[in-house]
Amino acid sequence: MAASFSFDVVSEFDRQELVNALDQTTREIQSRYDLKDTKTTLELGETAITINTSSEFTLEAIHTLLQTKAAKRNLSLKIFDYGKIESSSGNRVRQEITLRKGISQEIAKQISKLIRDEFNKVQASIQGDAVRVSAKSKDDLQAVMQRLKQEEFPMALQFTNYR
Template identity: 35%
Template sequence: MPSFDVISEVDKHQLTNAVDQARRVIETRFDFKGADASFQLDGLVVTMQAEAEFQVTQLGDILIGTLHKCKIDPAAMELGDMTQSGMTCRQLATFKDGLETDVCRKICKLIKDTKMKVKSTIQDQQVRVEGKKRDDLQQIMALLRGEELDQPLQFKNFRD
């Protein structure tokens, strides 16, 4: 029976590349000359640090630009609150890896509402969709691509 998995994951290697490119950008930008601005990657959390709030905001824009270049959807990034301690401002950008349970339920409900002859099941942090016809599965993929969910979706393991 044909099936595929709906997942949401961030390629950690590409994330490392995006952060490294963002570091190079701030090293060469004139408005950051002599400023204490940096990016630090720890797992799936990027810490943006600078001397002023507007610089941290600019660091966020630079990071989003480099994410696009590395083909990572910025919707996977969740910005935290800006904190200030002494002379530095800091903001955390956390990347979501895996579908949250609420999003999985929402996907299953969307699929069920189509009344198509497919079955969706939640498996850990992904949704498995099974059906008898490949065309039905492709219609479900198109439906999910068009929906506004909180996370970017990828489709893996398309099998006959």
């Protein structure tokens, strides 16, 4: 059996699910009594979400709403990187939430080092913002997946292209 099996470790999210979660959050803001008159806006950009609202108190309520809606849509809360709260015109506050996508070089190096140290028969190679893991045995790959799920990384990890 000379065949080799592999999978990719990536950090991605479903953009359409994020759009749906933002739509649900916006609808709930418009219907909730305590948030209705805050003139809150949620804008989804290419790499960030911008929240503009009346106070820090309502901003915290919107964070909770957004996290709840995202969790219900199977989005990891690790994709949200909350920026600094800024004062905006007219006694309003604004915050930018950066969306994390891809594995940084430092984290990719940590993952490949962990695999090299703990699994002798498994190879890991960094390919852009993903890590390719390959081995001759599917059981070894399953063990690597289980080990990576136990580790706490600053981003959500998914396993794709399992062959």
